[in-house]
Amino acid sequence: MAARTAVKEPSAAARRAPVRDTPKQDGRRRVVIEGIAPEVDGGRFPAKRTVGDMVRVEADVFTDGHDAVAAMLLYRKAGSKTWLETRMQALVNDRWFGEFPVAELGRYQFTVHGWVDHWETWRRDLLKRIQANGDTDLDYLMGAELIEAGATRAKESDADWLREQARQLRTETDTTARRTRAVDASLHDMMIRYPERHLATELDRELTIVVDPVRARFSSWYEFFPRSASPDPTRHGTFADCEARLPYIAELGFDVVYLPPIHPIGTTFRKGPNNSVTAEPGDTGSPWAIGAPEGGHKAIHPQLGTLDDFRRFVKRATEFGMQVALDIAFQVSPDHPYVREHEEWFRKRPDGTIQYAENPPKKYQDIYPFDFETPKWFELWQELKSVFTFWIEQGVRIFRVDNPHTKAFPFWQWCIGEIKSQWPEVLFLSEAFTRPKIMYRLAKLGFSQSYTYFPWRNAKAELTSYLTELTTPPVRDFFRANQWPNTPDILTEFLQLDTRAAFMIRFLLAATLGANYGIYGPAFELMEARPVRRGSEEYLDSEKYQIRQWDLARPDSLRELIGLVNRIRKENPALQNDWTLAFHPVDNEQLICYSKRSPDGSNLILVVVNLDPHHRQSGFVDLPLNQFDIEGDRSYQANDLLTGARYLWTGSRNYVELDPSSIPAHIFRIRKRLRVESDFEYFL
């Protein structure tokens, strides 16, 4: 511990003064509202939802003593001055919930009010007294007073009706009639419409929901290198070649086509094949070494085509129901125009040269990072933002951001906020393979989706604990996983096992654990498994540094399985969200079993995967039938959507057996009920 020294008062930290003397608030606001959800870091960041969702809000609402309380959920589209309201309902243990729909893209706000409900208290107590035959005249006079007070808050016609109710309650002499009148449901409904709220507690903050397109929650990504798309091995691929590739990708069932950077590539310190330090003439270089005399982040690599070609490609993808995602990598090659035009955006070394990227002792002299501490930081921010707006103007709405964790956090919060305020449909995928708190912070700052540690989670326990973390609060409210079995940077050791089963296993896990998932193809469907060297996760002859040719028609391709699974994903709403993911016990460590349900519960998918790519594995799965709404003594169907096989199961324990030499997984649609005799007409 270093020595302690006195310093000046810090300017930024606002002093939270202790309560003293006269209270500033009306001390009669007796209701407490706390433990609100969804809330990200105490309301500092918005929670995320998608269009059409019902947002479920929960809060602890209670007061002193025995009085009844009422709680109201208030919500509005950001920018609207008008709050809408919906009554919250009590759960257990002082927990309340309410829901509101988010039908539009953009930001919503919500808050909660709560108050002591004297009417409800009176009515509840009266019912108890009536039951004990202990109600007295006084009780009804009190009720009449409450009703008359309600009338003062009601609109005229309702007020008249309420006053009449009060009058009759005061004058009614028949015990039964008076009791009936006092607890009458229509009187209660009317009183609930005009609650006494002048001592209501209002939550001290408003919370924000960012509403994204449904694709933020459910998407299937296919990444490929445009320059490898040429059918002619002697020719650099073009956007026209990419267009020709679209039917193939559509047939595979993907809906996001993601291209690595499409910009001019620098020549200074260009890397050769397999990341060799020197490039030979003709070597194509890395698309992430962005910028050349032809242009930078807003230019297109001349050999790929023109901006017109690109726009046509984007439009053509749309016709296939797909969106194009662009890779935005905020770094430059030494040849990027920024280096000439905005020297001040880069860090200078004492000898006047620009600081290249380094991870000592490794040097990346082909890459200059931006200096986010430059005095011209806001100019830099504005220029980087304009890169997004430029491509948005070309029709792009999805960006995969390269290494966002090496750019200043405040930039992302500002930039994404800016972009989404104008184009709320835009999605940002964070490619931050780094420490967990940094990944989560980027998601809080605004990224719509994020890569995860999924590539390295192989064992059942690893998958279970990590996916549970991702799909439960607090993480799921701000972080949306996008699960990739491979990327151009990641050829995992599991895939290097080089078996068809290994690829199938990782694909099936990604596509069923992740409502959002993606593959880097054609390397994936063609099961490319050779690393540049033992112990490395880099591909041999990686497309990052050279053009590759792929035989898409190879008979062993996984394209049919991929197409089938993407169809299953589209047809089953259960697989279009991650929030309902639940893991179930299997008495075999190599078998993992989990289910997902559609929000309305009607679609129930049960997945069993054999994690062992080498051996047949079998075991008993143990299902929570009560959670599945299945009666324990009735049979139900488990229909395997992969093979078409139909199983008739009874009870919670059922046998499964999976052979990696055929398909290492079941994707069951569980049909909860078999028809029995009484369902048929002749039974009647």
Place this chain on the structure above:
Amino acid sequence: MAARTAVKEPSAAARRAPVRDTPKQDGRRRVVIEGIAPEVDGGRFPAKRTVGDMVRVEADVFTDGHDAVAAMLLYRKAGSKTWLETRMQALVNDRWFGEFPVAELGRYQFTVHGWVDHWETWRRDLLKRIQANGDTDLDYLMGAELIEAGATRAKESDADWLREQARQLRTETDTTARRTRAVDASLHDMMIRYPERHLATELDRELTIVVDPVRARFSSWYEFFPRSASPDPTRHGTFADCEARLPYIAELGFDVVYLPPIHPIGTTFRKGPNNSVTAEPGDTGSPWAIGAPEGGHKAIHPQLGTLDDFRRFVKRATEFGMQVALDIAFQVSPDHPYVREHEEWFRKRPDGTIQYAENPPKKYQDIYPFDFETPKWFELWQELKSVFTFWIEQGVRIFRVDNPHTKAFPFWQWCIGEIKSQWPEVLFLSEAFTRPKIMYRLAKLGFSQSYTYFPWRNAKAELTSYLTELTTPPVRDFFRANQWPNTPDILTEFLQLDTRAAFMIRFLLAATLGANYGIYGPAFELMEARPVRRGSEEYLDSEKYQIRQWDLARPDSLRELIGLVNRIRKENPALQNDWTLAFHPVDNEQLICYSKRSPDGSNLILVVVNLDPHHRQSGFVDLPLNQFDIEGDRSYQANDLLTGARYLWTGSRNYVELDPSSIPAHIFRIRKRLRVESDFEYFL
């Protein structure tokens, strides 16, 4: 869900505007500070500590990219304008910690600053380069620039020294000498003293610690009814009798003597023995029916004595090392002077009468609650506060507050804040046997200690989960448990088993699980076990409604065991805190095993309790020797402080056997190390 209706903009909820256009902050503040601890409800409430504690602060501190970061913990006594600082240290996973001492009663504040540490980044990278033999002139020039910049922040003599270091680094030509100079520890120390902080991130809030007397953390309470203290069965007890009782209580080892209300008792609707609805002449009534013509909350029951008698009793207790705790019950009998003088503090019914306490259909006509919704609420608050100040002026510093959950929450926050700003040594025990969130809220609002559900937690699993909840964050930061096996309201079913073992078990659990605990005596040590009727937790012939005589000298009294355990508590710092509580497996559900340690780890207490009051139970306890700093292959001592027996144990699994017919528990002091031959002088 009720219909949604549009309402006006709420006034109180401040709109959190989304980020737009020009950022308000300098965007170069690249460091993130989040996940700070201790923090109660996002900083809305203070965390609690006791005098002499080191407050351990943790936070996630990180930045983008690969730069090193530094973090500083700032703290001060509330009211001081000067912050003290101490450097935080990195743990793992971007977590940092720092500590500061709280040597005085009252409030402290702390916050955290973090910044990108360019010096540390340079030095770390240089070390890597040197190791790879890749350091260049340029690296040293950069270092020299950083040192020169440091000199501009340093005081003159240090600045000169730094400038000289920079000059030598620029001019040194010998590789080895230059390397040595650059990474020199004294240079590093000097640079750390003058960090570049102008782009530091400052946590956006200050957090508060309330520092209480040590007794808030470690206390042993003894409750008794003064009116039953008379040795003469025909006479009402007096404070003089209470004085005479003090040596007995001191011998038992308690340090807080808690008296039920000592005020005049109302006669209107007075309750008779066993809570009968009508009192006979001579019936004493309940001390909680406060107020009579003789006075109210600031008066003393005439039969107990005078204010002078009371003050003498308080002083005498102090001489025994004990403090007197008074019961403050904010409710009145119909005869209380407030009813005449402040009718407006009570709720009126339509017939003009005052609303008595009710839990329909039950009526408590001897009690009037205050109406915290009265327009005169602040007058009421001030008067209630003055009750505390009155007794503080008589020497009382501890208050046990009766049913605080039936008084408005804002009142407690204000009242306790007010009192403690003037008398920070005052402690408040919350008697809120109610729903969990309400109990926790009261603790957040300022109560120093709280009763708990301990009386009803009997099984091992119940005790383990509940005590774990109480002794881990977030609860332990604001809620201090005070564990009671019985109270005048609670004669549990377990105690009604009416065996000596049952009382011993509950006492030993309370006194070792709870650094704060208490008993209601002499009912407890004399094992009073008769309920008023089957299924009730009320005592038969409860002292709440009548005077009782107790034979303190009864040979079967538990007084010796209680005295012994209180001595063990005083002699073993491990038992003076709850934060180190850890449960350990035993292969017998009737045996519970747990340990506590002193903050410095030197004192280690291991407790095993037989939860079965009827049968001898045995089993193997499984101890985490690595956490205990015990080498697995060396023997260690387990000395039973209850019986004096000494056991020699080896390894993590050890046999225990407990017979409820003798003592149903072990309280072991674990001595980590036995002497071996090399410890003795003749070995040398």
